[in-house]
Amino acid sequence: MKLVSACLLGINCRWKGNSSTNDNVIRLAQLELLIPVCPEQLGGLSTPRIRQEIENGDGESVLGGKSRVVNSEGKDVTAQFLRGAEETLRIATMFGVREFIGKAGSPSCGCGSIHDGSFSGKQIPGSGVTAALLHRNGIRLVSEDTLP
Numbered sequence: 001m002k003l004v005s006a007c008l009l010g011i012n013c014r015w016k017g018n019s020s021t022n023d024n025v026i027r028l029a030q031l032e033l034l035i036p037v038c039p040e041q042l043g044g045l046s047t048p049r050i051r052q053e054i055e056n057g058d059g060e061s062v063l064g065g066k067s068r069v070v071n072s073e074g075k076d077v078t079a080q081f082l083r084g085a086e087e088t089l090r091i092a093t094m095f096g097v098r099e100f101i102g103k104a105g106s107p108s109c110g111c112g113s114i115h116d117g118s119f120s121g122k123q124i125p126g127s128g129v130t131a132a133l134l135h136r137n138g139i140r141l142v143s144e145d146t147l148p
């Protein structure tokens with residue numbers, strides 16, 4: 001049993017109101033139980049929503065209070081991201097999940113790559129806020145783009 005970014009399974013929960021269906025994830029769902037989660041929705045953000053990125057850091061620095069998450073209009077949405085991460089961890093703990101498959105580049109779900117905070121599409125190494133919290137709690141992170 002694994003936790004997975006819901007948008008990879010075809011759920012229309014992305015900021016644009018669409019999904020990021022990943023065929024490898026869909027195939028994996030036919031072989032084992034995947035639990036879909038959308039941390040940004042769990043944190044109370046609407047769908048569709050204004051695009052958000054981590055400013056000057058990554059999920060680890062947000063958890064440490066050294067960076068924040070802002071939307072493209074400059075509004076601070078760090079509290080919603082932290083809440084979504086905590087709710088996602090609650091689900092992972094409830095089901096004893098040991099692995100999370102995350103959407104590449106996401107400020108919540110990115111596992112090893114996130115957007116750089118400039119809203120230009122550029123990516124940098126690092127994980128999103130939820131991915132970082134799951135990792136802190138011993139859950140293995142797998143980026144969608146590394147699935148076989």
Ligand code: SF4
Nearest residue numbers: 006007014038103109
């Ligand atoms: S928060 Fe995660 S699951 Fe939700 S839309 Fe973004 S990448 Fe997908």
